[in-house]
Amino acid sequence: MTKQNIYRTHNCGELRENDIGKEVKLSGWFENVRDHGGVKFIDLRDQYGLVQIVVENESLIENITKESVISVSGKVIKRDEDTINEKIETGTIEIDAEAIEVLGKSRTNLPFEIASSKEIKEDLRLKYRYLALRNKEAQKNIIIRSKVISFLRAKMEELRFLEIQTPILTVSSPEGARDYIIPSRKHPGKFYALPQAPQMFKQLLMVSGFDKYFQIAPCFRDEDARADRSPGEFYQLDFEMSFATQEDVLNVAEEVLYETFTEFSDKEVSEPPFARIPYKEAMIKYGTDKPDLRNPLTIIDISDIFAETGFVPFRRKTVRAINVKACASQPKSFFENMLSYAVEIGMKGLGYIKADEEMKFHGPIDKFLKEEDRAILIERAELEPGCVLFFIADDKEYAPKLAGQIRTELGRRLGLIDESRFEMCFVVDFPMYETDESTGALSFTHNPFSMPQGGLDSLLHKDPLDIVAYQYDIVCNGIELSSGAVRNHDIDIMVKAFELAGYTEDDLQSKFTALYNAFKYGAPPHAGMAPGIDRMVMLLTGEENIREVIAFPMNSNAQDVLTNAPNAVSEQQLREVHIKIR
Structure with missing residues (x-):
C-alpha cells in the first residue's frame, strides 16, 4: 500500500467542482494575498497551476512573506458566482483554509516580481534564474522542451535508431569553431577538448557495424552569441545511418520534423516532401542559404x-x-x-x-x-x-x-x-570548396568529410570551385535547424579531397587518426544530420531569443551570472594540471 505524501494530497492545478467537500492538503508558493475586509484570499502556485485559498483566520498567514513555500490544509468549496475566475482551470472552486504551515520562508525582498519577470533586464533574470523560472511563461518553455525531447526520442526509437552516448572528453578538432579545451592532470602539457559535435564518434559507430544511431547530444563551441545561438553549449538530435543516401536522410528528417512541429504547434506546417533548393539557386533567388519561404x-x-x-x-x-x-x-x-x-x-x-x-x-x-x-x-x-x-x-x-x-x-x-506557418526546405548541393579571402588558397566550405558529388573523378578532373558535395541544410522560417552530409567513407577520395585543400596524407593521418585508420578496415556508405533542439523549441514557443528556452543559459557575453562562471581557480588547481597563467 502506497503511503500518502505528507505535503500534499493534490497539486494546485487539478482540483475541480467534483472535488467539492473533500479535505485536501496542498503545497506551493505563496504568490499573492488580497484583503476583502476580514477575509483574505491567497493565490497558491506550483508547477501544475494556481488555486485560491480562503483565509478567515488571519493569524494563519501572519508574517508569511511573498514567495514563501507553504502547506495548506482545508476543504474544497464552490466559489460564489461573482468570484468565478475563468482564466484559471481551478477558477470555480477554492480551499477554505484550516491550517497553514511554512515549509520554506522567503527571507529577503524579491529582486523583481515573478509575474512580470519576463520584462526585466536579461542579466538580472539570469542572475536569479531560479526566480525567473517560477514565471509560468518561462516555465512553460522548459516543460515544452522536455516534451519535445521525449517525443523526438520516442520517434527515433520507432524508426529503429539506437540511442548511444559518445564521449564528452575528446580530442581537439583542427576544423570548425573554437574548441573548449581541458588540461590533463596525468599528461602534462596535453589537453582534452569538449566535442563541437559527436561527428567523429558517430561515423566510427557506423564503421563498428551499428546501422542507425541517434543521441540527444550536447555540443560545445566557443562562439559568440546570437539571438538564435547560445554561447558555450547547445543540444542537437544527432543521427547517422549506414547504407544511406542523401535522400534517405532527408526522408527521416522530414518525417521527424513534420510530426514534431505538428504535435507541438497549432501553426500550419509545410508537408513532406519539403522543397529541395540547390545552393546556387538559393543565393540568387533568396540572397541567402537560409531562405524564409514565408x-x-x-x-x-x-x-x-x-x-x-x-x-x-x-x-x-x-x-x-x-x-x-x-x-x-x-x-x-x-x-x-x-x-x-x-x-x-x-x-x-x-x-x-x-x-x-x-x-x-x-x-x-x-x-x-x-x-x-x-x-x-x-x-x-x-x-x-x-x-x-x-x-x-x-x-x-x-x-x-x-x-x-x-x-x-x-x-x-x-x-x-505569413506568421501562421512553419515553412521548411532543404538547401542542397553546397560547393565543396571556396577560396580563402586572405590567402587565396582553397578551403572547405562545409564539413570536410563530405562526399563530393562525382567522387574521385570530380576531384581529379573538375575545377575545384565547381565541385558540389552531398551536403545539405534544413531551414525553417529562415533559421537553419541543421546541416548534414553524406560522409566520405573512401580513403582514396578523402586523401585527394584534403590534398586540394592543402593537406598532405600525413596531415590527414595525424589530425584525424581515428577515422583514417578505421576506414582502412571497411567502412559502409553512411550519412546523417543533426537538427538543433534549442532552435526547434525556440520556433515552437515563438520566442525570439534562444536563451528563453534553456533552463540555465549563459548571457550574451558567455558568462553564467548565476554561478559566476567562468571564474578564477586556485594556484593549487592550476599546478595540478601543469598550467601557469601568463
Whole structure:
C-alpha cells in the first residue's frame, strides 16, 4: 500500500467542482494575498497551476512573506458566482483554509516580481534564474522542451535508431569553431577538448557495424552569441545511418520534423516532401542559404542588362532585382526609409522603378534604360501595373547577400511574411570548396568529410570551385535547424579531397587518426544530420531569443551570472594540471 505524501494530497492545478467537500492538503508558493475586509484570499502556485485559498483566520498567514513555500490544509468549496475566475482551470472552486504551515520562508525582498519577470533586464533574470523560472511563461518553455525531447526520442526509437552516448572528453578538432579545451592532470602539457559535435564518434559507430544511431547530444563551441545561438553549449538530435543516401536522410528528417512541429504547434506546417533548393539557386533567388519561404518575394539576376550601361554604379557589377507587386502606391516615406536601411547595411543606394497603369516607368533608374531594356525587365521580372522593381548592385561577393537583406526587409515592412506557418526546405548541393579571402588558397566550405558529388573523378578532373558535395541544410522560417552530409567513407577520395585543400596524407593521418585508420578496415556508405533542439523549441514557443528556452543559459557575453562562471581557480588547481597563467 502506497503511503500518502505528507505535503500534499493534490497539486494546485487539478482540483475541480467534483472535488467539492473533500479535505485536501496542498503545497506551493505563496504568490499573492488580497484583503476583502476580514477575509483574505491567497493565490497558491506550483508547477501544475494556481488555486485560491480562503483565509478567515488571519493569524494563519501572519508574517508569511511573498514567495514563501507553504502547506495548506482545508476543504474544497464552490466559489460564489461573482468570484468565478475563468482564466484559471481551478477558477470555480477554492480551499477554505484550516491550517497553514511554512515549509520554506522567503527571507529577503524579491529582486523583481515573478509575474512580470519576463520584462526585466536579461542579466538580472539570469542572475536569479531560479526566480525567473517560477514565471509560468518561462516555465512553460522548459516543460515544452522536455516534451519535445521525449517525443523526438520516442520517434527515433520507432524508426529503429539506437540511442548511444559518445564521449564528452575528446580530442581537439583542427576544423570548425573554437574548441573548449581541458588540461590533463596525468599528461602534462596535453589537453582534452569538449566535442563541437559527436561527428567523429558517430561515423566510427557506423564503421563498428551499428546501422542507425541517434543521441540527444550536447555540443560545445566557443562562439559568440546570437539571438538564435547560445554561447558555450547547445543540444542537437544527432543521427547517422549506414547504407544511406542523401535522400534517405532527408526522408527521416522530414518525417521527424513534420510530426514534431505538428504535435507541438497549432501553426500550419509545410508537408513532406519539403522543397529541395540547390545552393546556387538559393543565393540568387533568396540572397541567402537560409531562405524564409514565408516571404513571397524573390530575387532575379539582371547583371547582363547593365553590363555596358551608362549608369556607372551598375556597369559590370552584379545586379539583382526584386519585384514587389502593388507597391507603387506606398508613400514617399516608405522609399526613403528603405533607402536609409540600404545605406545602414553598406549599400551606396537603392534604385527602383515604378510601373504605372500604362506600364510606363518612373524613378531615378528609368533614364538609364533603353527601350529594349524595359521590355526585357517587364518580361523577366513579370512586371505589371503598380509594381515596383528594386535594384541591388555590388561586387559579385556582396550583391547576393545585400539583395537577401533587402528582400527580408521589404517582406517585413510590407507585412508579407505569413506568421501562421512553419515553412521548411532543404538547401542542397553546397560547393565543396571556396577560396580563402586572405590567402587565396582553397578551403572547405562545409564539413570536410563530405562526399563530393562525382567522387574521385570530380576531384581529379573538375575545377575545384565547381565541385558540389552531398551536403545539405534544413531551414525553417529562415533559421537553419541543421546541416548534414553524406560522409566520405573512401580513403582514396578523402586523401585527394584534403590534398586540394592543402593537406598532405600525413596531415590527414595525424589530425584525424581515428577515422583514417578505421576506414582502412571497411567502412559502409553512411550519412546523417543533426537538427538543433534549442532552435526547434525556440520556433515552437515563438520566442525570439534562444536563451528563453534553456533552463540555465549563459548571457550574451558567455558568462553564467548565476554561478559566476567562468571564474578564477586556485594556484593549487592550476599546478595540478601543469598550467601557469601568463
